[in-house]
Amino acid sequence: MDGFDYMAYIKHMESLPDKEKKLYYSVSEFIREGRDIATLKVSEISSRAGIGKGTTYGYFESKEELITKAVHYLLFEKVKTVLTITQQEDSFKNKFYKILDYIWDNKLDNTTLQSLARVLNDIRNNHSDKTDCTFGLSGMDGKSSNIVESILQGFLNQGFDEKVFSEKDSAYRKDVLCSQVVLFVFLIQEENGYDKNEVEDFVYNGFVALLNLRQ
Numbered sequence: 522m523d524g525f526d527y528m529a530y531i532k533h534m535e536s537l538p539d540k541e542k543k544l545y546y547s548v549s550e551f552i553r554e555g556r557d558i559a560t561l562k563v564s565e566i567s568s569r570a571g572i573g574k575g576t577t578y579g580y581f582e583s584k585e586e587l588i589t590k591a592v593h594y595l596l597f598e599k600v601k602t603v604l605t606i607t608q609q610e611d612s613f614k615n616k617f618y619k620i621l622d623y624i625w626d627n628k629l630d631n632t633t634l635q636s637l638a639r640v641l642n643d644i645r646n647n648h649s650d651k652t653d654c655t656f657g658l659s660g661m662d663g664k665s666s667n668i669v670e671s672i673l674q675g676f677l678n679q680g681f682d683e684k685v686f687s688e689k690d691s692a693y694r695k696d697v698l699c700s701q702v703v704l705f706v707f708l709i710q711e712e713n714g715y716d717k718n719e720v721e722d723f724v725y726n727g728f729v730a731l732l733n734l735r736q
Contacts, residue, residue: 534597541580543570548591558588599627604672613680614725621705621721628709673698686732694732701728 547570551561563584567577581587603620610616677694680686688694705724708715 531601534594534601537594538580540570540572540576542594543572544577544580544587545591545594546570548588549595552595561588563587599623600672607672607676613676613683613685616676616679617725617728618721621724624702624705625709625717625721628706680732686729688732688735690735693735697728697731701731 544566547566548558548561550569551566552558561584563577564574566584566587567574570577577587581590602623606619606623607616610619673695674691677691677698681689681694686694688697701724704727705720707713708720708724709717
């Protein structure tokens with residue numbers, strides 16, 4: 522899709538130094554535990570990873586760079602899983618439900634999501650000049666490393682080809698899909714107490730209905 526080399530991107534990300542990845546997983550553990558990311562210290566992240574603080578600063582210039590790249594790497598791993606799903610499952614509907622299953626199994630509580638969003642917003646506003654998250658991939662094949670965009674387009678094209686929906690506008694399809702995924706993430710928060718299958722059916726049926734409204 523759009524000339525992007527998936528395998529080169531995945532190979533690059535998987536070949537990052539083990540110590541660097543351990544730091545990313547350390548941040549991930551704190552996130553899963555519901556820790557307020559804003560209060561994390563480099564020394565805590567390094568200690569959890571079993572790596573010296575000095576070594577950590579050999580990879581990153583600041584805590585902001587470490588956290589942002591950690592989130593980028595963790596998103597890469599999730600995208601890789603979604604890519605695998607889109608390659609293994611046959612029908613559009615099966616892929617849709619498998620992706621929802623994956624989101625359900627890896628959901629974060631609302632407090633953690635808010636904390637993560639707040640910290641990343643602060644980093645973007647105050648440290649954007651020091652936080653490059655392209656991993657050197659911005660020039661790969663002269664293209665941006667927007668792997669998510671490519672996966673979305675291929676996924677949605679399959680739904681159209683299978684006549685699951687009639688909407689032809691690719692931008693509108695993507696907007697509807699993103700809005701339904703956001704709705705799903707909101708509905709599956711534990712305090713809402715909804716049944717998994719009920720929510721998945723609601724989101725899928727809503728997605729299909731919205732993309733069959735316009736002729």
